[in-house]
Amino acid sequence: SYDMTQPPSVSVSPGQTARITCSGDSLGNKYTCWYQQKPGQSPVLVIYQDKKRPSGIPERFSGSNSGNTATLTISGTQAMDEAAYYCQAWDGSSVVFGGGTKLTVL
Amino acid sequence: QVRLQESGPGLVKPSQTLSLTCTVSGDSIISNSFYWSWIRHYPGKGLEWIGHVYYTGTPYYNPSLKSRVTISVDTSKNQFSLRLSSVTAADTAVYYCASTLHDYGDYPSDSWGQGTLVTVSS
Numbered sequence: 001s002y003d004m005t006q007p008p009s010v011s012v013s014p015g016q017t018a019r020i021t022c023s024g025d026s027l028g029n030k031y032t033c034w035y036q037q038k039p040g041q042s043p044v045l046v047i048y049q050d051k052k053r054p055s056g057i058p059e060r061f062s063g064s065n066s067g068n069t070a071t072l073t074i075s076g077t078q079a080m081d082e083a084a085y086y087c088q089a090w091d092g093s094s095v096v097f098g099g100g101t102k103l104t105v106l
Numbered sequence: 107q108v109r110l111q112e113s114g115p116g117l118v119k120p121s122q123t124l125s126l127t128c129t130v131s132g133d134s135i136i137s138n139s140f141y142w143s144w145i146r147h148y149p150g151k152g153l154e155w156i157g158h159v160y161y162t163g164t165p166y167y168n169p170s171l172k173s174r175v176t177i178s179v180d181t182s183k184n185q186f187s188l189r190l191s192s193v194t195a196a197d198t199a200v201y202y203c204a205s206t207l208h209d210y211g212d213y214p215s216d217s218w219g220q221g222t223l224v225t226v227s228s
Binding site: 001030031032049050089090096099100 | 143145147151169170210212213214215216221
């Protein structure tokens with residue numbers, strides 16, 4: 001099965017840039033999407049096809065994907081961005097999620 | 107915007123079958139724009155894809171659950187369903203239904219239900 005690895009936690013100061021990575025074998029050859037999930041809430045799609053933002057998602061959210069690593073970047077991080085973030089890809093026969101990263105805004 | 111709502115028992119006994127239904131509103135389930143997905147979230151842990159189905163009924167399942175899972179579509183009711191057999195405590199989770207964009211290489215799920223907690227316990 002295909003594995004995608006995320007750091008368990010990332011910390012950032014308000015106003016700074018947060019980068020959350022997702023690593024997998026030749027992940028750059030696949031499209032990757034990202035979800036934000038706050039406690040007690042359903043996940044929200046924030047990035048799809050590596051770098052596209054759904055309507056309603058702030059411009060401070062951006063994505064990239066190259067080599068073995070996809071990256072979710074949050075510029076000018078706000079307190080409301082504190083949440084768990086999950087990457088997702090299709091491995092050819094099934095959807096695969098990364099283990100998730102808890103973003104803390106200190 | 108598609109809206110989804112899960113329904114079903116919140117408590118299932120070990121070895122029995124978990125059954126959930128997702129009611130879709132705001133769009134027809136007979137749509138070539140979406141797959142219809144089930145995903146679960148273990149409290150305090152991560153997300154796990156269970157599977158998805160196209161309106162024609164063609165399902166795709168997580169290989170680790172394939173022997174126990176059935177996802178089906180009822181076009182007359184604009185609903186799709188999940189059945190998970192032989193459940194154990196390890197199947198205790200919040201279960202979400204979602205609409206998943208078709209023909210997007212990463213299969214992103216752009217609308218989610220509110221989720222329903224299913225506990226497996228005697």
